[in-house]
Amino acid sequence: MLGSPHPHASIVSIDTSAALALPGVHAVLDHRDGPDILFSTGRHENRTDDPDDTLVFDRVVRFRGQRVAAVVAESIQIASRALELIVVSYAPLPAVFDPFVAREPGAPLVHGDKGPESRIADPARNTVAEFHGETGDVAAAVAAADAVFTGTWTTPRVSHVALETHATRGWLDQDGRLVLRTSSQVPFLVRDEICHIFGLATDRVRVFTARVGGGFGGKQELITEDLVTLAVLKTGRAVQYEFTRSDEFTIGPMRHPMSVGVTVAATGDGTLTALAVDQLMDTGAYGNHGIGVMFHSINESVSVYRCENKRVDAQSVYTNNLPSGAFRGYGLGQVIFAIESAIDELARTLGIDPFEMRRRNVIVPGDKLVVTDPHEASDLGVASYGLDQCLDLVQHALGRGNGRHAPAGWETGTGVAVAMIATLPPRGHYTEATVALCANGDIDIGVGTADFGSGSTTVHAQLVATALGTTVNRIRIRQSDTDAARYDTGAFGSAGVVVAGLALHAAATRLAAAMIERAGGGVVVEGGVLFEGRVVAASELLVDGPLVMTGSHDGTPRSVAFNVHGFRVAVERATGTVEILQSVQAADAGTVLNPEQLRGQLEGGTAQAIGSALYEEVRLDGEGRVVTTTLRNYHVPQFADVPVTEVFFADTHDDLGPLGAKSMSEAPYNPIAPALANAIRDATGVRPYDLPMSRDRLWKLANP
């Protein structure tokens, strides 16, 4: 793929003739070949959730590295040589890299050519989405408060670094159907959007994933599939496009960098009387997830607190930097970093213990979840509540300690943060799954969810095996394939256990009833039905025809899950080094369907978040060039960097989830950065406001 050398330019001419003439080259594709249908690389159940601002090949390029042309050849080596033979003439356009500048009048416009049908909120101000709301009177509450704290917190670009890069392989099968094997979290949504872009009927396209090597939100996108589709349709050949690790850093989606201003105010007894959030996020050159992340970031982060006076301002802005995208937590982590830091400082000012400060101000069962509209209709409610248990568990564990001592001369401190998250994305998340009895007594399940490491597949098998009285190894799983399963919106929003889990459990329960009916009574057991002292085998039950049941779920209404994280740290002021002495997380996930897997999600989320909090930053040079282009320059936590986290589960049962379970895969990430920042503040007396809290930054903070 030939990427743009300019951050903003229009393509005046492209001459691909020399490249095409190179032996071994099958096609050279550019904007003259691509369909004219605007779309977004961001994938949601409703395609209107993202702006239509992207083309497979655009005549205007808006970030360094954006697709200009693609060579399809016998080998990567030949394709690379052919790239050098493509002659492109550009007319550079003014570019903007700072979202604070981009939103001001007179800034260069990234999508000035887009109209209202694109669903960009205000192209003339580079604004893909914004929100302004207030309940009560924040200014009055601040004026009357006993304590006020204001600050601005920033978070950088972070790369998911899923170990498997984005990649797609496509071909035409013997019926001329397009088949795409892709490393994606959303095979059904990819299928639907490919059909939309290329004008194909959905039954003429099959999209499937095999095992996906990590996602973390980075694969809730259509990133490589559109180019492969174009290449397959043009050449009729099997084509593969695979991101290198450097591609991931330079043109792959990034966590949205944010600047979050927070003002909190309280009365002397610690009652929160004002909470104001002012968030600005850089969505980069394209608006994939730029709308959803903005709205989600300011939702549960704000609604977890009961406070009569709240104001929220949020703005998602285009720049000529590489596009941001979905990332574990979907914007919540950045705003929670700011709010939990501000609440912590406010508690310090009042001399109130940070756990107590949360207890006095977080929502309790029966409270409505309010961002800035107390009358807003919402399908989100507190169907189970374990935040109190989580606070108690972490406070007790931190208080007990773990016997680890700081090195001599280092300062120690503790910090805590809370986080709430909706168990599902808003506006619907659909699954239709099937459960069928096989002649040998195995159970065949068809479910659309791709498992990229969340463990959802294991839980699906457990739910079905439980409902059918059988063992997990009798469950045959066909998954993440538009041919093998009916439908699943996809593995994002932590939906895998709840939505597909409910659907599968319902289908399995129906199948059990049908099996019992055919047997004449009894109970389901491994291999069939136990009735009147004998096992009626599956083959016998199937004499009258197949037994296949369907289950579905539409992802509403939704519940909330909670996490609390506590750290004890040691800091060496002379070098800015942080050592985590104790790490504790308590999670309210409702019924725990698989304790070891859930523990793994908490530990993994904590580790990834430690990376974001202490080490990771995808740095740009101020003119849209990515500087950290290899893993060598981007410190992902290694075995040596991650402390063991003590994990606790609250004891709750959620009325909405399968067997009472709640999702818990993004959530463990969200409270880590503020808990660490609060601990560093406790240890050193200085508060970090900017992530990552790297050694050089902490040293400068602690040694002004």
Next chain:
Amino acid sequence: MKFTVNGDEYEAIPRPGQVLRTLLRDLDHFEVRMGCDAGDCGACTVLLDETPIHSCIYPAHRLEGTSVTTVAGLGTPEAPHPLQQSFADAGGFQCGFCTAGFIVTASTFTEHDHSDLPRLLKGNLCRCTGYRSIHDAITGITNTEVAPAGDAAGRSVAPPSAMRVVTGREP
């Protein structure tokens, strides 16, 4: 150029500048993964004459007379290497992409090495687990259980694909 992979003999002429990882994948050893291209992540780890190396930065033309072992050569789902079994028993993976590399590297460890894991595992990255379950896998701690019929929900059941993942048989 003659060499063996998992005991099978091969004769091949590498492309100029070709690295061992792509040569192995040309020979259909897809259990050798690409995570970077610079020796930074360890997903491509194989044994070269018993020594774990990053095959993505090892020149293929140096293979003459050597023996390569990938994770698939250490054991099979029916007859796994003890370390492969313990990765399954410990729940030592989530997405599974780094698992082959970790198992190959750890297959060279002695029990004495268990107290030096932070240093010895510098060449293998995992983004999913936070490493505790990998530690358990290497040190032989079991965290999973087999659930009785009808009683799987609520138990620490191993992923159904576990034996395929730890032996490099998962596509």
